[in-house]
Amino acid sequence: xxxxxxxxxxxxxxxxxxxxxxxxxxxxxxxxxxxxxxxxxxxxxxxxxxxxxxxxxxxxxxxxxxxxxxxxxxxxxxxxxxxxxxxxxxxxxxxxxxxxxxxxxxxxxxxxxxxxxxxxxxxxxxxxxxxxxxxxxxxxxxxxxxxxxxxxxxxxxxxxxxxx
Numbered sequence: 179x180x181x182x183x184x185x186x187x188x189x190x191x192x193x194x195x196x197x198x199x200x201x202x203x204x205x206x207x208x209x210x211x212x213x214x215x216x217x218x219x220x221x222x223x224x225x226x227x228x229x230x231x232x233x234x235x236x237x238x239x240x241x242x243x244x245x246x247x248x249x250x251x252x253x254x255x256x257x258x259x260x261x262x263x264x265x266x267x268x269x270x271x272x273x274x275x276x277x278x279x280x281x282x283x284x285x286x287x288x289x290x291x292x293x294x295x296x297x298x299x300x301x302x303x304x305x306x307x308x309x310x311x312x313x314x315x316x317x318x319x320x321x322x323x324x325x326x327x328x329x330x331x332x333x334x335x336x337x338x339x340x341x342x
Contacts, residue, residue, distance in 0.1 A: 183237070183324075183328065184234040184235070184237040184238040184323075184324040184327055184328075185234075185324045185325060185327065185328040187230050187233055187234035187237060187324075188230070188231060188234040188317065188320055188321050188324040190230050191227045191228075191230035191231045191234060191316075191317050191320075192227070192317055192321070194223050194224070194226045194227035194230060195223070195224065195227040195310075195313050195314065195317055197223045198220050198221075198223035198224040198227060198310060198313070199310065201217055201219050201220040201223055202214070202215075202217040202219075202220035202306065204306055204307035204310040204311070205305070205306065205307045206307075211305050211306070211307055214306065216303075217306075218292075218293045219293070220306060221284070221287070221288075221293055221303065221306065221309060222288070222293035222294060224284075224306070224309045224310055224313045225255065225284055225285075225288040225293065225309070225313075227313040227316075227317060228255055228281060228284070228309075228312065228313050228316055229253060229255060229258060229288075231313070231316040231317050231320050232255070232258040232259060232262050232267075232316065232320075233246050233251075233258065234320055234324050235262050235265075235267060235270065235320045235323065235324075236251075236258065236261060236262055236265065238323060238324055238327050239262075239265040239266075241261075246258075252289070253288065253289050253291075254285065254289045255281050255282075255284060255285035255288055255289060256281065256282050256285045256289070259278070259281050259282075270319045270320050270322075270323045271315055271316055271318075271319025271320060272319075273312070273315070273316075276308070277311075277312045277315065279304070280304040280308045280309060280311075280312045281312060283302060283303065283304045284303065284304055284309055286301070286302060287301050287302075287303060
């Protein structure tokens with residue numbers, strides 16, 4: 179049986195967040211943000227951390243990994259966030275309207291793979307420091323939930339079809 183546990187996914191989320199910070203530290207103020215060089219790699223790593231945090235939460239709420247890998251959810255941060263909120267994400271982490279806007283704006287480039295492939299033209303991105311702040315808030319809010327699931331042994335893995 180192949181099992182993907184929420185605790186493993188949230189730990190991976192942290193690694194991507196650490197990688198994002200290593201690729202580029204977030205600006206400490208608005209002036210520094212304006213002068214900061216754009217790093218699509220850093221944005222990608224932070225976006226992937228957000229994706230994994232949301233998927234860890236949804237796994238803990240009973241969604242299967244095969245559903246989360248489906249075309250409907252896949253890498254779509256907006257859809258993952260909406261489903262997480264529907265499943266009571268607010269019990270783990272409180273997101274402001276600004277936080278929600280950051281995720282939705284980031285998703286415009288993230289889910290279309292514009293960080294991974296060359297894209298010519300303009301794009302709209304939220305400030306990198308805000309992306310890091312939201313990624314950190316999600317990780318730090320969801321990680322204790324995943325740890326509790328593991329400690330209470332309350333995560334009941336569902337086998338992937340054809341593998342059990």
